[in-house]
Amino acid sequence: MKNNLKSMKLIKCLIAVVIALLVPAALGGSSYLCLIASFVTIYIIGASGLDVLFGYSGQISMGHAAFYAIGGYGAGLMSKYLGIPLFISMFLAAAIAAVIGALLAFPASKLKFHFLSLATIAFGEIVYQMACHSPNKITGDFNGFFSSKLSIFGLKLDTNIKFYFFGVACVVVFLLVKQMIVKSRTGRAFVAIRENTQAAEGMGVNVRKYKIIAFAISAFFVAFAGSMYLGLVGYLHPDMYLQKQSVLFVTMMLFGGSASLAGPVIGAISIEIILEGLRTFEEYQMLIYGILLLVVIVAMPGGIVGAARDIKAGFLRRKAKKQAGKEVQ
Amino acid sequence: MLKTDGVTIRFGGLVAVNKVSIHVRKGQITGLIGPNGAGKTTFFNCISGVYKPSEGHVIFDGKNVEGLRPHKINEIGMARTYQVINLFRKMTVQENIMVGMHTRLKSNFWSDMLHLPNQRKEEKFVREETEKWMEFVGLQDMANQQAGSLSYGKQRLLEIVRGLASDPKLILLDEPVAGMNSKEKEEFDALLRRILDLDVTILMIEHDMKLVMGVCDYVYCLEHGTLLAEGVPEVVQNHPDVIAAYLGGDE
């Protein structure tokens, strides 16, 4: 029975991948729509990275835009000044972000929710300020940072469609890694810390160590997403890394549902579509978005995945009741 | 197995535990009794590394362990349960026990991330072991239920096996039968015996005098953070100070 469930899940995932691969065709090969679809792949990796941190290990970050920036600028600077191919420097930048994340988590791991969110906000703002006022203006400051687009060992991803397929491949790899980690001793330690830190420590889990690991993984994911953005657009501006960006990651994760594989994916897709759709309202975009967000928070605090789970549970309960009723008769 | 030597714990000016020395012998059930607020749980927290004693030593298996972090204490073979149930509520019964096995497993972050062959082998072992532990306390039918949804008594049992899953030499039980129904309570002596059979020594805080008198080999009584009496159950039970403390506590 368990194997059955497992293969069911596998089939669902495969179907999702096939659908993802058909998206450009469905969009009629429109370059603009494929750009949006590529952004979605980037955000899926970002939101999933945050999910490792918040959904599983229970630590909040309201400053993940910082890692997004470190990924983007890091990859760009390394390829520009050190001549490392962008595709390689993307991984290097993500690794650097993971180290920075670990260093941040070392003191931050003793802070609880509210104060951790303040610390991460402060970290986010510090990185933002560094992007704005960099030494020797290496980030281009407010003029922005330009870079060549991504090419992988000579294969140029010069159209949005090509990048989209690369994005999907990245999503598959990163989500696979996420699932592997989550379904293991490390992942169980994360959830144990989230559920009851005191008991986790009592059961031999080195709480600080695992909190740091979660931060590092999460930073790696988000920074890689940031470097993908650079590879796609070829341009960065400090104002992309305002606090709003951090909030966007949190929103995507929660909107879909945290601590799940599908949640951040659904969240990233739906929020990106909503924001694109609201673009027509121009100056009222944030107003409508804010109201929508508020309504969703009040109406379904478990996200889409949580709401679906509730509906399913309610359905099963009713079914069980019916059955019990029949048996009594 | 476990010795404490003049353990004192102060919070600010308040002395919660005052020069307590006990000795838990291997293969025995040692009881720790005393009225509410006597400092029993504080003392437990000190042994298991939550607090560092202000003075005195905790000697486990011949080594000084005071001041070690709780996860280290668990690693060297001491497991515990809590007075207020501290399960991972949203994890399943099975997963709770799996976390209990944490220190026995060797997989690290990289082998976890890549699901390397030795990690897979270990995970298989984890599942088999978990199965065994669920059967040990009769929770095998609830493997996939959330721990928070179990009855109080079942939660206590789960907490105990979660502790046992780390393969400890000593387990500290903090009021293990509180919240159990009468049937579960009756079966509890037998469970304690089976734990002893696994070569695990027991130190237990308990209010249920019938249970304490029935199963304990040796009993310590604590009041106002000070050791009032010690000895075999009958001796402690009839000790005038203990009687006074309990009657006094009832007033």
Added chain:
Amino acid sequence: MKMFIQLVIMGLALGSIYSLIAMGYSLIYKASGLMTFVQGDILTIGAFLGLTFYRFLKLPYIVSVLLTMAVAFVIGFLLEKGVIRKLLNKNVMAIYIVLATIAVSYIFQNGAQAIWSSKVEYFPTVFKTDSISILGVGVQPESLLCVGASLLCMVLLHIFMTKTRVGTSMRAAAMDPMAAESCGINVSMNTGITWGLSAGIAAVAGIFIGPMYGVYVTLGAKIGTKGFAGAVMGGYGNMYGAMVGGLILGLVETFVAGYISSDFKNMFAYIILIVFLFVKPTGIFNEQAIQDV
């Protein structure tokens, strides 16, 4: 020396704004254990409201201030009753409450832009003279007003909290909600009033800062985030600590801008915030109310 005096006055003026914002944070945290991310945007709303009453409706300055405070109080109160309380009753994860306040801040920011303007509006001066002389240094009188009025607000708030019945019951409710409830105090009403009060002081901060910085949509956003540094420095939850923390932050920022470079003033504020959180999360006054750390 001239520059020094000028920086001190500018620093105190800015610092008193941070103090007012930080006090709001501390009041709310003490009363409900929550953090809000709308304080800054209420400051913006307050500045625009003040602008409306004073510049457009030509009401007397003091009346404008009082009216703004009253409107902001209602906004804060309704925010608690309509959003925060609803979420608390649903027992949601704390993150949702944080996110809800952020959503409200988006609504306020964009709403202010829709109602008023997306440009920097000038706030008419309150006094006839442009500059008065202190120790031979010319100073904008509004910055002195800012310091003076903020101090007055703090004193009034102190008197309100310690000497009035409502204030006393609010402090009781913050200390032990259950016990207060059993003494017949309406705890839910009290947290509502706390949110209202916090909004009120944030809004007047907006009026005070208007003549110095101009009024625009994102005026409060930065101040709101930096206000956290003031609150943490003084010990989060400690009203008096928040005042001191805010003033120190204002002075540090102004001096960094004056003697080093204005490029680094924001960074300094956030470095202070993060260092305090990591090294001394209970703040200068060692606030013990922080159960969260």
